[in-house]
Each structure stands twice: as C-alpha cells, then as structure tokens.
Amino acid sequence: xxxxxxxxxxxxxxxxxxxxxxxxxxxxxxxxxxxxxxxxxxxxxxxxxxxxxxxxxxxxxxxxxxxxxxxxxxxxxxxxxxxxxxxxxxxxxxxxxxxxxxxxxxxxxxxxxxxxxxxxxxxxxxxxxxxxxxxxxxxxxxxxxxxxxxxxxxxxxxxxxxxxxxxxxxxxxxxxxxxxxxxxxxxxxxxxxxxxxxxxxxxxxxxxxxxxxxxxxxxxxxxxxxxxxxxxxxxxxxxxxxxxxxxxxxxxxxxxxxxxxxxxxxxxxxxxxxxxxxxxxxxxxxxxxxxxx
Amino acid sequence: xxxxxxxxxxxxxxxxxxxxxxxxxxxxxxxxxxxxxxxxxxxxxxxxxxxxxxxxxxxxxxxxxxxxxxxxxxxxxxxxxxxxxxxxxxxxxxxxxxxxxxxxxxxxxxxxxxxxxxxxxxxxxxxxxxxxxxxxxxxxxxxxxxxxxxxxxxxxxxxxxxxxxxxxxxxxxx
Numbered sequence: 001x002x003x004x005x006x007x008x009x010x011x012x013x014x015x016x017x018x019x020x021x022x023x024x025x026x027x028x029x030x031x032x033x034x035x036x037x038x039x040x041x042x043x044x045x046x047x048x049x050x051x052x053x054x055x056x057x058x059x060x061x062x063x064x065x066x067x068x069x070x071x072x073x074x075x076x077x078x079x080x081x082x083x084x085x086x087x088x089x090x091x092x093x094x095x096x097x098x099x100x101x102x103x104x105x106x107x108x109x110x111x112x113x114x115x116x117x118x119x120x121x122x123x124x125x126x127x128x129x130x131x132x133x134x135x136x137x138x139x140x141x142x143x144x145x146x147x148x149x150x151x152x153x154x155x156x157x158x159x160x161x162x163x164x165x166x167x168x169x170x171x172x173x174x175x176x177x178x179x180x181x182x183x184x185x186x187x188x189x190x191x192x193x194x195x196x197x198x199x200x201x202x203x204x205x206x207x208x209x210x211x212x213x214x215x216x217x218x219x220x221x222x223x224x225x226x227x228x229x230x231x232x233x234x235x236x237x238x239x240x241x242x243x244x245x246x247x248x249x250x251x252x253x254x255x256x257x258x259x260x261x262x263x264x265x266x267x268x269x270x271x272x273x274x275x276x277x278x279x280x281x282x283x284x285x286x287x288x289x290x291x292x293x
Numbered sequence: 294x295x296x297x298x299x300x301x302x303x304x305x306x307x308x309x310x311x312x313x314x315x316x317x318x319x320x321x322x323x324x325x326x327x328x329x330x331x332x333x334x335x336x337x338x339x340x341x342x343x344x345x346x347x348x349x350x351x352x353x354x355x356x357x358x359x360x361x362x363x364x365x366x367x368x369x370x371x372x373x374x375x376x377x378x379x380x381x382x383x384x385x386x387x388x389x390x391x392x393x394x395x396x397x398x399x400x401x402x403x404x405x406x407x408x409x410x411x412x413x414x415x416x417x418x419x420x421x422x423x424x425x426x427x428x429x430x431x432x433x434x435x436x437x438x439x440x441x442x443x444x445x446x447x448x449x450x451x452x453x454x455x456x457x458x459x460x461x462x463x464x465x466x467x
Contacts, residue, residue, distance in 0.1 A: 012306040015326035015372045016297050027297035038373070045329070045368045046349040056302055058326065060373060086362070110438025111419060113350060115362040116369070198437035 010048035017060040021067070021146050021175065024059050028171040029148060031057040037173055038062075039082055040117040042109070043125050067120065067175055070094060076142075076178040081120025085109070088119060088132075098179045100139060100206055103190040104131040110198045120174040126159075126166045126229065129200040131192070133160065134230035138188075138206045138222035141179045147172040163228040186210050187292050189285040192225075193277050201225045202269050203277040205285055214244040214290075223278060226261050233260035236282065245290030253286060254279040311375040315340070316384025324371040331355045333371035334381060342382035342411050346440070353439030354408060356415040357381050363419035382411035391418050393459065397452040405443030413439050417453045425461050429454055 018024035028035045035057035038044055047053045061067060067082040070093045077097040088094050088105040095102045108114055108122070108131050122132040123143060136143065136156040143154050145168060159167045168174070182188075192204030202225060209219040219240050223231045235256035243249050263274035308323040315338060322337050329348070334340045334357070346354035348367045355367045358380040385391045391414050397403070404410045413436070420427055420435040427435065432450050441449060 009329075010327040012325065012327050014301040014305045015309065015370070016301065017372075017375075018297075023296050030297055030299050031302055041370075041373070042350060042365075042368050045370070048327075049329075049348060049367075056305060058370075059297075062373070110353070111435055112353065112356055112363040112365055112416065112438060113368075115359075116364050196437060197434050 010045075011051055011054040013048075013055055014057045015060065016057060017063055019063060021064060021173065024061050024064065024173060025146060025148060025171060027057065027059050028173075031055075033170040035059055035171075039067075039121045040084065041121075042113050042117040043121070043127065061173065072097070072181070073178070075181055077181055079119055079177045079179060081118060081124075081174045081176055083119045085114035085117045085119065085122075085132075086111075089114070097181045098139065099182055100135055100188040100190060100208055101132070101179070103188065104135050104206055107131050107190075107192055107194075107197075107201070107204070119177065123159075123177060124166065124168060124174045126164055128163065128227060128229050129204075129225040130230075131190075131201075131204060131206075131224060134204065134222045134224035135190075135206045136177060136179075137230050137232050138208050138220045139179050140208075140220060141177050143167075143174055144176040144178060145172050146175045151175065153178065157232070160229040183210070185212065187289050189288045189292075191281060191285055193281055203274055203281055205278070205281050207285060207289065209240075209289055216240050216243065216245065221282070223261065226263050226274060226278060228264070231261065233257055233282075235260045240286070245286055250283055250286045250290075254282055257282060309372060311372055313374050313376060314378045316380055316387065322371075326370060326372050328371050329367055330357070330369050330371045330374050330379075331366035334366060334379075340381045340383050342386075344408055344411060346408070346412075351438070351440070352409070353412040353416060356412040356439075358385070358415060358419075363415050382414060385414065385418065393456050394418065394421075394452070397456050398449070401448045401452045401455070403444060403448040403452040404441075409439060409441045409443075413441065413449060417456070420453070421457055421460060425457070427453075427457055432457075 016027050034055050036055045037059050039061050067080050069080045070091050071078055085108045122130055126133050141156045143159050145152050154167045188208045190206040192201035194201045204224045207221040210217045219237050221233050221237055236253040239252040239256050257278050263271040306325050308325050312321045324333050331345045334343050344354035346352035350365045350368045355365055356363050357366045360378050394417050416439050432453050
C-alpha cells in the first residue's frame with residue numbers, strides 16, 4: 001500500500017458547482033441522494049477526510065446568489081444561508097435587528113473558520129455544542145427549507161430533533177433563516193464557559209426577553225453543549241415570566257434547570273458539573289439582563 | 294446554463310481542471326475533486342511554505358489568504374477555490390507586506406521549529422488588517438486557532454503587539 005492510500009483523506013467523489021437552488025436540488029436527486037451540499041465546509045471537510053461521510057457527489061452551493069444577503073422582510077430579518085460567520089460580526093443589520101446573533105458570533109470557532117463557515121451550514125449541521133443553532137431557538141427563528149416539492153418554513157422549536165438530526169429531509173437545503181426583528185422592549189444576553197476561547201463550550205446560553213419596565217413578559221432561554229440538541233429550558237423560563245429579576249426569581253430559575261436539563265455522561269465534564277455550570281451561567285446572564293432593565 | 298451531468302458520477306476520481314491566481318500568477322492545474330487545497334499547493338505547485346498539520350482545522354499551520362481573508366487550506370478542496378485569488382506565505386514574503394512581522398518574529402525569537410510560523414504570520418496579518426490596535430487579549434484570542442508547541446506564545450504575542458504599535462504610528466519596527 002503506498003502512502004497515498006494510507007493517508008487520512010476523503011473517499012473519491014464527483015464535484016458539481018451549482019448556479020441555482022434548482023440545479024443543486026436536481027443534482028442531489030440524480031445522485032440518488034448519495035450526495036452532500038457543501039458551503040463553508042468547515043465541519044464537512046474534516047468529516048469527509050475522516051471518512052465519517054463518503055458521498056458519491058459533492059454539490060458546491062457557494063455560488064448560488066439566491067442564498068446570499070441579509071435583508072428586512074416584514075417583521076423579520078432574512079439571513080441568507082450563505083452568510084458567513086464573519087459577516088454576522090460585521091453586517092450592520094445583524095447588529096441592529098438580531099443583536100443576540102452578533103453577541104454569539106465572536107464565540108464561534110476561530111477567525112479563519114469564521115471567514116469560511118456559513119450560518120445556514122451551522123444550523124443545518126445542528127451540532128449541539130454550536131452557538132448559532134441554539135440561538136435560533138432563543139430567537140424563535142424560522143428556517144426556510146427548499147426541497148423537491150417547494151419551499152417551507154419550519155420553526156426552530158420544531159427543527160432540532162436529535163443528535164445531528166433535524167427536520168431536514170434528504171436532498172433538502174436551508175435557503176435562509178428568518179429572525180423576528182429585535183424590538184425596543186426586548187433585552188438579550190449571551191455567554192459561554194469554555195476551557196479556552198474558541199474551544200467548544202462546556203456550557204453556553206443565550207436568551208431573549210420582552211419586558212415592561214422591570215417585569216418580564218416573555219423570555220426564551222436556550223442552552224448548548226448540554227445534550228443531544230440545543231435545548232430551551234422551559235421550566236426556568238416559566239419561573240421568570242410575569243415578575244422582575246430579583247435574587248429570589250433568579251435562584252428559582254436556576255433551581256428549575258434540574259428539571260429542564262439532563263446532561264449526558266462524559267468523562268471530561270460530568271453531568272453534575274455541567275448542571276452546576278449551567279446554573280452559574282444562567283445566574284450571570286439573568287443578572288446582566290436585570291442590570292439592563 | 295448547464296445543469297448536473299450524471300455521467301460525472303461514474304468517474305469520481307477523474308481530475309478536473311481548476312484555475313486560480315496564486316501569489317499574483319495565473320495557475321491552472323489538474324486536481325482530483327477530493328484533493329485539498331493544501332495538498333494542491335504543496336504537492337502540485339510545490340509551495341511548501343504552507344504546512345499541513347492536523348488537517349482538520351484545529352492547528353492553523355495551513356492558513357493562506359483566499360480572496361484576501363485567512364482560511365484553512367486543509368478545510369477546502371482545491372476545486373472549491375477555482376477562480377479564487379490565493380496568497381501563500383511565499384507570496385506574502387515576496388511582496389514584502391509582512392516583512393515587519395517577519396523581522397519582529399525573528400528579533401524576538403517568536404519561533405523555534407518554525408512549523409507554525411507561516412500560519413501565525415497569515416493570521417497576524419489578518420488580525421492587523423481588521424483591528425489596527427489590538428489589545429494583548431485580542432491578539433491571544435485571534436491566535437486561539439494557531440498551535441505553537443515551542444514558544445509558549447508569549448514572544449509571538451509580543452511580536453504582533455510591537456508591529457501593531459509600529460504600524461499604527463506609521464513607522465517601521467525598532
């Protein structure tokens with residue numbers, strides 16, 4: 001066996017650069033769904049190199065103009081699937097109308113990864129340790145999906161099903177994510193705990209609250225790195241709605257996490273430690289949210 | 294506009310022709326679709342200054358500039374770069390744009406074995422093109438995806454810090 005064969009590299013595949021969504025969907029179908037769409041490829045290329053995936057066909061969607069751009073559409077900000085992580089940091093519309101995503105963006109991997117990785121790709125992969133998929137939950141976002149039968153929109157609440165499993169069917173493609181526009185009576189907070197900046201978080205959390213003065217009328221809190229999917233903590237949310245953010249309320253929300261989260265066994269971060277870190281992080285973020293009120 | 298040609302599925306390892314501009318020169322080469330950009334640069338174009346380390350986007354040794362921005366050449370296939378403008382450490386050296394960084398790395402012993410250095414320099418140049426006066430914390434944060442197993446990073450941060458200050462004062466490094 002020569003060195004070429006022993007090297008850790010992708011299995012041979014064909015490559016097709018699609019110019020339109022229809023071309024991309026058609027190519028996927030004609031490969032008998034033994035195909036993968038590639039955009040930024042920052043997770044897919046290592047998966048191919050390690051042969052965790054070995055499709056016959058790679059469909060490059062990065063030259064499809066329809067998947068680009070960030071713009072207002074009704075009460076939503078439409079974020080094109082190909083929006084790169086670095087654009088989440090630099091795009092003024094994101095900072096103004098989806099500031100929670102702007103706050104999360106610096107925590108996504110490293111600068112060079114952010115130059116290639118795409119927002120749609122991150123949501124499609126649904127890595128439970130990733131920032132953006134979890135934030136779509138906190139934002140009550142909707143994911144626009146193109147498939148053979150047309151385009152549909154799925155609520156983030158219904159999108160994440162299990163470990164790396166989403167509502168996406170074989171051959172379907174995320175075209176955009178719709179985020180309700182940030183309003184004057186809303187507040188947000190984001191942070192994560194990682195051993196080193198840029199590493200996967202041991203626990204991360206983002207939240208979006210709608211307030212009247214100091215009273216919380218509605219709040220959505222989403223955690224990542226706590227289980228098989230990004231996770232909303234509805235028990236904790238319920239303890240907070242209708243009241244102000246005093247120490248007692250915050251403690252009640254922290255206590256509710258025990259019923260909301262069931263962290264998996266892990267040698268690196270045992271479940272009890274992860275739950276503890278989640279409580280600490282929730283307390284910090286609610287404190288910050290209260291200071292802003 | 295051409296759609297997908299199904300016959301392509303049967304010749305997955307057939308090479309395809311890609312064209313890009315590398316270090317200011319137009320280049321055309323034949324690559325298999327599964328060939329990563331770093332392998333193409335090193336093996337086909339013999340630009341071995343770009344280093345293949347972890348080959349999964351963790352170590353940062355393979356960073357190059359793609360259309361002006363730092364990217365991992367191990368995290369893309371050469372076919373994806375068709376039509377792009379690429380600068381490797383060789384081109385950045387030749388053009389002189391990072392001469393001050395290189396001199397400062399040298400002066401402060403910000404390298405020992407040198408394996409990480411091309412990636413460090415590409416990333417440092419990226420940082421300084423985005424943020425004129427980064428704090429030491431920002432420099433460390435920007436380098437979080439570049440592994441160095443020799444220096445302990447301190448001298449690297451020093452060197453970038455010194456160049457940032459010198460550049461923003463409009464002069465050269467001391």
